[in-house]
Amino acid sequence: MAxxxxxxxxxxxxxxxxxxxxxxxLIFYVLGAWHRSGPGKGDSIAIAIAEKAxxxxxxxxxxxxxxxxxxxxxDESETRNxxxxxxxxxxxxxxxxxxxxxxxxxxxxxYRERHCPPDEEKIYCLIPAPKGYVAPFQWPKSRDYAAYVxxxxxxxxxxxxxxxxxxxxxxxxRFPGGGTQFPKGADNYIDQLSSVVPxxxxxxxxxxxxxxxxxxxxxxLLGRNVLTMSFAPRDSHEAQVQFALExxxxxxxxxxxxxxxxxxxxxxxxxxCSRCLIPWGENGGMYLMEVDRVLRPGGYWVLSGxxxxxxxxxEAWERTKEDLGEEQRKIEETAKLLCWEKVTEIAExxxxxxxxxxxxxxxxKDQSRVSMCSxxxxxDVWYKEMEPCITRYPEVNSLDEVAGGELLQxxxxxxxxPPRIASGSISGFTAESFQQYNKLWxxxxxxxxxxxxxxxxxxxxxxxDMNAGLGGFAAAIESPKLWVMNVVPTISDISxxxxxxERGLIGIYHDxxxxxSTYPRTYDLIHADGVFSLYQGKCKMEDILLEMDRxxxxxxxxxxxxxxxxxxxxxxxxxxxxxxxxxxxxxxxSHMSExxxxxxxxxxxxxxxxx
Ligand SMILES: *[C@@H]1O[C@H](CO)[C@@H](O)[C@H](O)[C@H]1NC(C)=O
Numbered sequence: 001m002a003x004x005x006x007x008x009x010x011x012x013x014x015x016x017x018x019x020x021x022x023x024x025x026l027i028f029y030v031l032g033a034w035h036r037s038g039p040g041k042g043d044s045i046a047i048a049i050a051e052k053a054x055x056x057x058x059x060x061x062x063x064x065x066x067x068x069x070x071x072x073x074x075d076e077s078e079t080r081n082x083x084x085x086x087x088x089x090x091x092x093x094x095x096x097x098x099x100x101x102x103x104x105x106x107x108x109x110x111y112r113e114r115h116c117p118p119d120e121e122k123i124y125c126l127i128p129a130p131k132g133y134v135a136p137f138q139w140p141k142s143r144d145y146a147a148y149v150x151x152x153x154x155x156x157x158x159x160x161x162x163x164x165x166x167x168x169x170x171x172x173x174r175f176p177g178g179g180t181q182f183p184k185g186a187d188n189y190i191d192q193l194s195s196v197v198p199x200x201x202x203x204x205x206x207x208x209x210x211x212x213x214x215x216x217x218x219x220x221l222l223g224r225n226v227l228t229m230s231f232a233p234r235d236s237h238e239a240q241v242q243f244a245l246e247x248x249x250x251x252x253x254x255x256x257x258x259x260x261x262x263x264x265x266x267x268x269x270x271x272x273c274s275r276c277l278i279p280w281g282e283n284g285g286m287y288l289m290e291v292d293r294v295l296r297p298g299g300y301w302v303l304s305g306x307x308x309x310x311x312x313x314x315e316a317w318e319r320t321k322e323d324l325g326e327e328q329r330k331i332e333e334t335a336k337l338l339c340w341e342k343v344t345e346i347a348e349x350x351x352x353x354x355x356x357x358x359x360x361x362x363x364x365k366d367q368s369r370v371s372m373c374s375x376x377x378x379x380d381v382w383y384k385e386m387e388p389c390i391t392r393y394p395e396v397n398s399l400d401e402v403a404g405g406e407l408l409q410x411x412x413x414x415x416x417x418p419p420r421i422a423s424g425s426i427s428g429f430t431a432e433s434f435q436q437y438n439k440l441w442x443x444x445x446x447x448x449x450x451x452x453x454x455x456x457x458x459x460x461x462x463x464x465d466m467n468a469g470l471g472g473f474a475a476a477i478e479s480p481k482l483w484v485m486n487v488v489p490t491i492s493d494i495s496x497x498x499x500x501x502e503r504g505l506i507g508i509y510h511d512x513x514x515x516x517s518t519y520p521r522t523y524d525l526i527h528a529d530g531v532f533s534l535y536q537g538k539c540k541m542e543d544i545l546l547e548m549d550r551x552x553x554x555x556x557x558x559x560x561x562x563x564x565x566x567x568x569x570x571x572x573x574x575x576x577x578x579x580x581x582x583x584x585x586x587x588x589x590s591h592m593s594e595x596x597x598x599x600x601x602x603x604x605x606x607x608x609x610x611x
Contacts, residue, residue, distance in 0.1 A: 079572055079573075079575050079576045080573070080576045081576045082124065082125060082126050082542075082546065082576050082577050083125050083126065084125060084126045084127075084128045084604075084606065085123060085125035085126060085127055085128060087128060087606040087607055089123075089125075089127050089128065090127065090128055090129065090130050090520065090606055091239070091242070091519060091520060092123075092127055092520060092550070093234060093253060093515065093517075093518070093519055093520075094116060094117050094122075094123075094514075094515035095114040095115060095116040095117075095514060095515045095517060096112070096114065096115075096233075096234040096253050096517065097115075097117070098234075100115050100117070101115060101234075103115075108257050108258045108283070109233065109255045109256070109257035109258075110257055110258050112233040112234070112235060112255040112257060113255055113257045113258065113259055114259075114383075114514075114517060116514045116515060122543065124542065124546065125546075126546070126549055126577060126578065127520045127521075127549070127550045128604070128605060128606030128607070129520075129521055129554050129603075129604070129605045129606065130149060130150065130152060130605065130606060131149070131605050131606060131607050132149040132605070133149060133150055133521070133554060133603075133605050134147050134149060134150065135553070135554075135555060136150065136246055136247075136248065136461075136553070138458055138459075138461070139248045139458065139461050139481065142246070142247050142248040142461070143175070143219045143220075143222075143247055143248065143249070144174060144175050144176075145172050145173065145174055145175070146172065146173045146175070146243060146246040146247060147171065147172055147173075147246075148168070148171050148172060148173060149171070150246055150521070151173070151239055151242055151243055151246050153239050166214060166243070173243070175214060175216060175219070175243075175247065182216070182217075182274070186216045186217055186219070186220035187220050187223075189217070189304075190217075190220055190221060190224065192346060192347075192349060193302060193349070193351075194224075195346070196343055196344055196346070196351050197270060197300050197302070197351065199221075199224055199226060199270075200224055201409055202225070202409030202410035202411065202412070202413070202504075203269065203409050204226060204269040204270045204300070205225070205226055205227060205269055205409075205410035205413065205504040206226075206227055206228075206229070206267065206268050206269050206270075206501055206504060206505075206506055207221060207226055207227070207228040207229070207268060207269065207270045207271070207272055208228070208229050208231075208261075208263070208267075208268040208270070208271040208272065208291075208294060209228050209229070209230040209231070209271075209272045209273075210231065210256060210271065210272070210273045210276050210278055210291070211231070211232055211256075211273060211275075211276025211277055211278055212228075212230030212231060212232050212240070212241075212244065212251060212276075213232065213240055214240050214243040214244055214247070215228070215230040215240075215241075215243075215244035215247065215249045215250075215251050217230070217272060217274070218230045218244065218249045218250060218251065219244075219247055219249045222249065222480075222483075225410065225411075225480070227250065227483060227504070227505070227506050228249075228250060228272075228506075229250060229251075229252070229263070229268070229506045229508070230244055230249065230250065230251040230252075231251060231252050231253065231254030231255070232244075232251070232253070232254070232255075233253065233254065233255040234253050239519065241253050241518070241519065242519040242522070245462060245518065245519065245522040245523075246522075248461040248462060250462075250483050250485060250506060252485075252508060252516075252517045252518055253517040253518060253519070254517055256278050256287050256290065257386075258385060258386055259383060259384065259385060259386060260290060260293075260381035260384050260385070260386050261290055261293075261294055261381065262381060262382065262508050262509040262510070263294045263381070263497070263501075263508065263509070264294070264378075264379040264381075264495065264497045264498040264501065264509075265293050265294060265378040265379055265391055265498070266294070266295070266296045266297065266403075266404050266498065266501075267294050267295075267296065267497070267498065267501035268294055268295055268296060268299060268501070269296055269299050269300070270295075270299055270300040270301070270302065271291045271294070271295055271299070271300070271301050271302070272301075272302045272304075273302070273303050273304070273305075274302075274303075274304040274305050275304070275305035275306065280303070280327075280330075280331050280334070281326070281327045281328075281329075281330030281331050281334070282330075283388060284388040285330070285333070285334030285337065285338075285388065286386055286387070286388040287386075288301075288331070288334045288335065288338060289334070289338065289387075289388060289389065289390055289391070290386055292338045292340070292354060292390065292391065293373075293378060293391040295354045296354070296404070296407070297354060297355065297356045297357060297393060297402050297403040297404055298353065298354060298355075298356045298402055299353070299354050300343070300351060300352065300353050300354075301335075301340065301351070301352045301353075301354070302349060302350070302351050303331070303349075303350045303351075303352075304348050304349040304350070305348055306319065306324060306327070307324040307325070307327040307328040307331070308328070308345060308348050308349065308350040309345065309347060309348045310324035310325060310327075310328060313348065335352050337369065337370050337390070338354070338390060339354075339355050339358075339361035340352040340353060340354050340355070341353045341355060356400075356401075356402045356403060357393055357396040357399070357401060357402065357403040358392070358393040358396075358403065359396060359399055360399055370390050371388065371389045371390065372389060372390050372391075372392055373387060373389040373390060373391050373392065374389070377495075378391045378392070379495045379497070379498060380495075381509065382490040382509050382511065404419055404420075405418075405419025405420070405422065405423065405502075406419070407419070407502060407504075410504040411478075411504070413502070413503060413504040414475055414478065414503050414504055414505075415438060415475060415503075417431040417434055417435075418434070418470075418499045418502035418503055419502055420498050420499050420502055421434050421470075421499060426470075426494055426496060426499060427494055428494065429470070434470065437469075437470060437472055438472055438475060438476070440472065441472030441473055441475065441476040442476045443587065444472075444473070444476070444561070444587070445473065445476035445477050447587040447596075448559055448596075451584065451596075451598060452557065452559075452598065454557075455477070455525075456479070456481075457481075458481040458482070459524070460482060460524040460525035460556075460557065461481065461482050461483070461524055462482075462483070462485070462522060462523045462524050462525075463477070463482055463483065463484045463485070463523065463524065463525045463526075463527070464484070464485045464487065464523045464525070464526045464527065464551070465484055465485070465486050465487060465507075465527045465529070466487050466489075466512065466526060466527065466528045466529070466531045466548075467487065467488075467489055467492075467528065467529050467530050467531045467534060468484075468486035468487055468488055468496070468497075468500060468507055469488075469496055469529070470496050470499050470500065470503075471484075471486050471496075471499065471500040471503050471505045471507070473527050473529065474486050474500070474505050475503060475505065478505075483506075484505065484506075484507075485506070485507060485508065485523075486500045486505055486506065486507030486508075487507060487508055487509075487510045487512075487516075488500070488507060488508075488509055488510075489509075489510060489511065489512055489531075489534060489535075490509050490510065490511045491511065491534065491535070491538065492534070495509075497509060512531060512535055512539075512544050512547070513535065513538055513539035513543060513544070515547050515550070516547060516551055518551055519551075520550045520551060521551070521552070521553045521554065521556075522551055522553070523551050523552055523553065523556060524552075524553055524556045524557070525556060525557050525558070525559070526548055526551070526552055526556070526557075526558045526559075527558075527559050527561075528548070528558060528559070528560045528561070528562070529560075529561040529562070530561065530562055531544065531560075531562070532544070532560075532562050532566045532567075532569075532570060533562055533563055533566055536566075541569060541570065541573060542573060545570065545573055545574060545577065546577070549574075549577050549579075549601065552601050553601070554601060554602070554603040554604065554605075555600060555601060555602070555603050556600070556601050557598065557599065557600050557601075558574075558579070558597075558598070558599040558600075558601075559596065559597075559598055559599075560596065560597040560598075560599070561594060561595075561596050561597075562594065562595070562597075563593055563594060563595075564593055564594070564595045567583060567595050567597045570597060571583060571597055574599055577601075578601065578602045578604060579599045579600065579601050579602065580599065580600050580602065581597055581598065581599045581600075582597070582598045582599075583595055583596070583597045583598075584596050584597075584598065
């Protein structure tokens with residue numbers, strides 16, 4: 001890697017600075033260096049962008065010779081090299097492994113829920129990319145195309161052929177924007193919804209799509225500035241969620257089974273199911289009660305497909321009138337118990353609305369018919385069993401007050417004080433400190449962008465923040481070119497995920513001592529702020545780092561922000577995982593014990609020994 005010619009005055013720079021600059025260039029050069037070029041593949045796009053990266057970056061404040069003892073990094077022990085796993089591990093999802101799943105009961109989809117390997121079955125090798133792997137297409141092309149080599153499963157094109165989900169064309173998949181329930185395309189379907197649900201003005205910003213297929217709804221809602229958290233189980237339709245993420249659309253592996261959904265209460269502005277195969281009428285209405293928990297007061301529930309409009313469709317669906325009629329009756333009954341208002345039915349779409357507070361529901365006053373949840377904390381959901389009970393609304397003082405606080409339309413919602421903070425329910429945060437917190441993250445992200453020029457380019461689309469706090473990183477980096485999965489670790493002292501949703505961002509609870517509910521190679525950029533301080537003494541550092549390597553795309557990047565002594569250890573370990581790294585000071589100077597470690601995962605694939 002040659003450094004570009006600099007103007008004369010730059011010669012006065014210290015050689016140290018040159019070393020640092022070229023070091024940084026080297027990392028970002030790695031982004032493009034291993035790409036296999038070829039027409040029609042995503043990699044050529046990635047190369048074009050990588051070439052635009054400015055390697056003459058001026059980095060006057062950067063000083064790796066910190067006041068800390070750098071000799072700590074010259075550890076005598078050898079770096080442990082992690083070897084590639086066998087090639088059949090390319091799509092390994094540790095907590096949704098087919099063979100482990102089959103040892104669990106099928107009833108209530110328990111076998112499709114998270115079942116993680118115990119410590120003695122954890123693997124300590126690197127998940128290989130399939131041979132020929134290319135960088136995915138850039139958004140918005142990725143919405144419609146994915147490279148076959150990256151997701152080599154044709155089963156969906158066959159099984160769902162008539163339903164127009166995916167087509168196979170040469171070496172790429174094409175997504176025509178169809179879905180089982182949207183024969184005229186997802187955009188047309190969204191237009192139908194918009195005639196009833198306020199989708200276009202920022203009132204509906206966060207959507208939960210249960211049983212999402214290849215997430216075409218989420219893909220097209222992005223065009224309306226609406227963020228969708230889509231989930232589907234890892235099942236016989238190979239890799240639906242993998243397709244979604246390959247397309248650059250947020251999704252996780254998940255199922256509505258016996259465990260509560262990993263989202264806080266009052267999070268989503270809309271929940272959606274189109275032919276999602278969830279038995280809404282069964283188990284005493286428990287699944288609808290769980291949807292009600294995560295739905296914001298005033299939020300919408302959309303159900304399209306069976307049993308809606310069964311009188312017209314029962315023959316096409318090959319089901320009896322009695323069966324479908326009974327299913328709808330049960331759904332309507334539970335909706336009444338939940339005190340949802342039936343808004344309308346248009347064609348095969350049924351739309352309900354959750355009332356804005358408990359007082360506006362007379363039935364709720366007679367609580368003898370409904371069983372209210374006793375749990376004091378409706379956000380305490382990680383591995384907690386789902387129960388057939390109704391989550392209480394926060395109290396209100398008048399009939400027209402929105403329980404839990406009214407939200408502004410997006411984007412105003414992003415940086416205004418979220419109701420959970422205004423009400424003082426997030427200990428340690430006030431309206432004022434929230435604003436300071438946001439300023440701090442704007443400063444951090446400005447610094448990240450200064451070092452990694454690709455952050456703003458669209459090169460990184462699927463972004464994960466492993467320890468998202470109040471969503472400061474995601475809010476500061478917010479752009480239509482990318483989306484952020486904001487993870488709130490279950491071991492955090494305070495549960496901040498509700499705030500993240502109130503800002504119009506999406507996220508999920510997770511315990512980083514276990515594998516994340518996603519396929520390998522699904523994120524372009526991972527931000528790890530304080531993760532290794534938080535998990536010290538909780539599980540092995542390599543467990544978390546190997547999981548990061550699994551979910552990171554080849555040539556994807558990581559930004560660690562942590563204590564210097566911790567980053568030294570992280571640095572050593574990831575160097576044995578084929579990552580290139582560079583440590584820099586905090587933007588406030590070298591006296592800060594917090595440092596930043598930039599890393600890039602090298603390109604390598606299975607079946608070959610090295611890069
Ligand atoms: C890969 O194959 C090996 C040997 O047959 C087997 O032990 C292992 O469980 C397989 N792994 C996966 C993820 O299928």
